[in-house]
Amino acid sequence: MGHDDHELADRFDSITTHDALIRWSRAYCSDAIETYGFDVALFPVEWEVSTRAKRRAAAVKTPQIDGASVGEPIAWETKxxxxxxxxxxxxxxxxxxxxxxxSFDRDEWEATLRHELVHIEQFQAYGTTDHGPAFKRRANSVDAPVRVRRFTTPKYVLLCDDCGDTVAHRYRDCKLVRNPDSYRSACCSAPLSSSKVPNEEN
Structure with missing residues (x-):
């Protein structure tokens, strides 16, 4: 049974616990499967909330299946x-x-969940998932981002010394941040420079 949109909106605004976030997200995914035509079974999917993740808004954790390839259907009962x-x-x-x-509003959180549903759909069909051409086509068809935006600001940015383009971001101090001139940019084969991103949370 679907959930009333106003009910979901009210419940989203009142989420204060991990369990509530899981319940809301699962309920939305159930509705999205019907609305967008996902070929996904939710009953074998487990849910968890991470308080440590700094880069990925969500992730689908799957076992490694040898020989699996997106586009090649897998018969799970014969594995x-x-x-x-x-x-x-x-x-x-x-x-x-x-x-x-x-960090996200309701629309962006819903789009993030649709992104993850594409991963689940691919995994259940093929035994693996990626961000390749098939994923991009499917994500576009369900109005989901191919890449979910960063939700925390990186602490450091690495720039090409020649053209000034951004080469990389880093969330913590590392060799690349400490010794950027020991590395070369792919764009100009020039040394890099690093700088700390102004952010009151850093």
Missing amino acids: SEPVDCVGDYPACTVSLSWRAFE
């Missing part, structure tokens, strides 16, 4: 290696970032 299945579907876990939830 020889042990795969934890619930009925005819493999188990996987959706990990939601609490920090992302706090």
Whole structure:
């Protein structure tokens, strides 16, 4: 049974716990499967909330299936290696970032969940998932981003000394940040420079 849009909106605004975030996200995904025509079974999907993730708003954790390839359907009941299945579907876990939830509005959170549903759809069909051409086409068809935006500001930015283009971001101090001139940019083969991103949370 679907959930009234106003009900979901009210519940989203009142989420204060991890359990509530999981319940809301699962309810939205159930509605999105029907609305957007996802070929996804939610019953084998487990849910968790991460308070440590700083880069990914959400992630689908899946087992590694040897020989699996997007576009090549997999018959789970005939797999020889042990795969934890619930009925005819493999188990996987959706990990939601609490920090992302706090940073995103409802529309962006819903789009993030549709992005993850594409991953689940691919995994259940093929035994693997990626961000390749098939993912991009499917994400576009369900109005989901191919890449979910960063929700925390990186602490450091690495720039090409010749053209000034941004080469990379880093969230913590590392060799690249400390010794940028030891590396070369792909754009100009020039040394890099690093600088700290102004951010009161850094």
